[in-house]
Amino acid sequence: MWIYEKKLQYPVVVDTCNPTLAAMLLEQFGGADGELSAGIRYLTQRWTMPTNKAKGLLTDIGTEEMAHWEIVGTLAWKLVKDASVEQIKGTPFEAHYVNHGKSPFPHDAAGAPWTASYIQSKGDPIADLHEDMAAEQKARATYEWLISISDDPGVTDTLRFLRQREIVHFQRFGEALRIVQEELDSKKFY
């Protein structure tokens, strides 16, 4: 089970009112390589992991991804909460606004709703851990594109933190893959 703690993993400071940037950040809220995909993917893969190290890692990284999802939602919220309708009209956030108001929603930057087809759980630990490593790299790349378009110093600071976490997770998944490979190899007798 999970217990909520009333804190964010990182102190989110937003310096501007910027509906366009909010719309783009939703890529990581409900896009293919976003935080929701990451969390659901890792937590779903746990049941068929053969080693305790990998079970623990998927549990903890999956949980951290939900905290990142909360951070991205907070970034998007803080960028629009004080926006007037006039400030929203004509921006890419306008299409979001007519359906969801100022609430974040799990769709990507272009508005495509989140779907489970973004993730996979093969019941095969080698395939799953490779997918997880690729997912971390794709999320890192997305954060780099987002950093390149961000003109809000506070948002950029938080995006840098999230990008760094992708790199750490990639490293840990690489270790888990080696551990699982060794475990499977040790069970082979000729």
Add this chain to the structure above:
Amino acid sequence: MNREQVCLLKEIMEISFVLDETALYLDTHPNDEKALRLHNSYAQRYSEMVSLYEAKYGPMKNHSMSQYPWAYINDPWPWEFDYSLC
């Protein structure tokens, strides 16, 4: 929300992040005694700081004890804090 609360919360968030990081590392390196000592010392600090925070500002978790009336629901919620205050 006052500056003092934001400062204490940010200190807790910092310690909590250390624990996020040591926990992931220990998941794949459970026999690293030095890392485990680091984790344990921050885990102790974390629970001390959370007790201090909860005594002043109410529950961080719905499993914590609360004064009357139930203070878990009090604002600010994590997405409402002005973290630039501290």
